[in-house]
Amino acid sequence: MSLEESPITCNLFRAKSSQICGGCEEVFNFEMEYQNKEWSIHKTSCKPYKIVSNEKFGRCLVATRNLKPGEIIFGENATIVGPKQGCRPCCLKCFTSLDSVASLFRCPGCNFPFCQEQCAKSPEHEAECVVLSRARSCISINDMSKSHPVYQCITPLRCILLKSTQPKLFEAFSGLVHHNDLRRQTQMWRIYQVNIVQFLRNVCGLANQFSEEEIHAACGVLDVNAFEIRLPGSKRQQVLGLFPIASMMSHRCVSNTHHVIDSNTYEMTVRASVPIKKGEQLFTTYTLPLDGTNDRRSVLRQSKMFECDCPRCSDPTECLTFLSALRCPRCPIGIMLPIRPLEENETEWQCSPCSYQLDAADVTQLIDQLKEEFENIGPKDVEKLEEFLSRHASSLHPNHFLFTSVRQSLSQLYGRDERYLLNTLTMEQLERKVSICQQLLSVADVVEPGLTRLRGVTLYELYAPMLLLAKRTYEAGHCTLAEFKERIVAVEAILSEATKILLLEDPASTEGAACAVQALNQIQRWIASL
Ligand SMILES: C[S@@+](CC[C@H](N)C(=O)[O-])C[C@H]1O[C@@H](n2cnc3c(N)ncnc32)[C@H](O)[C@@H]1O
Known part of the structure; x- marks a missing residue:
């Protein structure tokens, strides 16, 4: 793959004297007399990444020097923030879910509900309020528990x-990819045409200011480039943000x-999660890493x-995680994998030892049925979740993404659900929690490697049952003091890694980081006293 440099990178060409920048490791040739001036210009623009352009990916980012895990690559503020398509009614300023607000405040201009008057009067709402007030008679949002289509037009409106x-x-926004040419044939385009384009042009009176194409382009830019912002507590609405540099990541x-x-x-902070070599492309994940191909x-x-067609999608085993693999219905040890994973609708699935085959349609039907069954289980129903795992153990690989989702829920429920509080768990249940977390980690280590939230949260869930198991075993006289110490030191290593990761997360969304620091200090003091 050739990654051509774009003109955006710093290039100060003048012969005579050469220097290598310690930050981006670029070589500069200076005229001696301009050296100091040019060097100070460079210092302000030197970054550990650059934007390059490539036939396959379009614009993308590459590292300009070696990066260590945890190292900050860049930070930037959102240029636009707004509600995500399909969200439930929320305050247009702070995004609090309105079903949790006792007394709503209706904006006198546009009639949109807000969590409080102060939010409705914020400067951010001013320009959109003028436009939305022209549709005042159509804006009647009364059921706060159900999504309302009018919210679909808020974020595109903010963009235009x-x-x-x-x-x-x-201008910067207009330079982002919208793929109008490809999106034109889609069902989504037709929905946007009615709910957003026609609403903004015909009902809100923007027909003279914005063409249909321009409004569709705003919708496209958001769909293709925006990031989800996870807000804590009652703001757990889905909110979108546009981050121009981050949106260049493939x-x-x-x-x-x-x-x-x-x-x-x-504000977004992007870090290396694993070691990255100079010249390597910087990648993010636009999808959920625990989903199947x-x-x-x-x-x-x-x-x-x-x-x-990334390496994981092209590999039937998904990098040996077997997240989409099935059990063979014909032989006891067989695992069924797609023969051509990039042709999901046509490929046969084949058992490795016995060569038994299933059609793509049969596999889709089975998975759809199991997905539906899984979705119908209550989110806190430990027994039903466990039952799902055992009932389908002969159909799905132990790491299958549906089982992995079940395990994600169970890893939190054992130890936190009121019926399964940590101190009340039996030894067997503690061991169950440990094995669930370890299985999750074995998948996370491959699909979300390094300093990632999934690893941080799972390591944090793992430490407590391990600690309790070690304590109870020692107190029952079933291990020596030396063995006990060894187990506690292993727990400390796990908690120390969890803490390192959780401290990188948004402090408002992970109360875990503070608890992890506290627990780590306690364990370290305890180890010192043993
Ligand atoms: C968020 S934008 C990334 C920046 C974009 N390349 C540009 O030039 O503005 C997402 C778009 O980049 C391209 N892209 C990103 N990752 C890709 C990949 N793995 N394979 C092919 N195209 C990719 C696709 O066109 C996608 O819609």
Whole structure:
């Protein structure tokens, strides 16, 4: 793959004297007399990444020097923040879910509900309120527990209004990919045409200011480039943010970066999650890493408009995680994998030892049925979740993504659910929690390697039952003091890694980080006293 440099990178060409920048390791040739001036210009623009362009990925980011796990690559603020398509009614300023608000405040201008008057009167709402007030008679949002289609137009409206309110930002926004040409044939285009384009042009009176194409382009930019912002507590609405540099990162189903978005400031920090070599492309993941190949590729096809052929998607075993693999119905040890994983609708699935085959349609039918069964289980129903695992053990590989989702829930429920509080768990249940977390980690280590949230959270869930098991075993006289110490030191290593990762997360969304630091200090003091 050739990654051509774009003109955006710093290039100061003048012969005579050479220097290598210690930051980006670029070589500069200076005229001696201009050296200091040019060097100070470079110092302010030197970054550990650069934007390059490539036939397959379009614009993308590559590392300009070796990066260590945890190292910050860049940070940037969201240029636009707004509600995600299909969200339930929320305050347009702070995104609090309105079903949890006792007394709503209706904006006198546009009639949108807000959590409080102060939010409705915020400067951020001013320009959109003028537009939305023209549709005042159609804006009647009364059921706060159900999504309302009018919210679909808020974030695209905020984008197009930049044209007059912040022309520079609008220019940058207009340079982002929208894929109107590819999206034109989709069902989504037709929905946007009615719910957003016609609403904004015909009902809100923007027909003279914005063409249909321009409004569709705003919707496209958001679909292709925006990031989800996870807000804590009652703001757990899905909110979108546009981050122009981050949106240049290409997708790979196993990424090498990790990002955190501060839920108060909407500032994104992108870090290397694993070691990255100078010249390597920087990847993020546009999908859920624990989904199977067919689901990930389908999301990417529908919303990002490309066919992912990354190493994980091209490998029937998904890098030996077997996240989509089935058990062979014919032989006891067989595992069934797609023969051509990039042709999900046509490929046969074949058992490795006995060569028995299933059609793609049969596999889809089975998985759809099991997905439905899984979705109908209550989110806290430990017994039903356990039952699901045992009932389908002969159909799915132990690491199958459906089982992995079940394990993710169980890893939290054992020890936290009121019926399964940690101190009340039996030895067997503690061992169950440990084995669930270890299985999850074995998958996370491959699909979300390094300093990632999934690993941090799972390591944190793992430490407590391990500690309790060691304590109870020692107190029952079933191990020596030396063996006990050894087990506690192993727990400390796990908690120490969990803490390191959780401290990188948004402090508002992970109360775990503070608890982890406290627990780590306690264990360290305890080890010192043993
Ligand atoms: C968020 S944008 C990334 C920046 C974009 N390349 C640009 O030039 O502005 C996402 C788009 O980049 C391209 N892209 C990203 N990752 C890709 C991948 N793994 N394979 C093919 N195209 C990819 C697709 O066109 C996708 O819709």
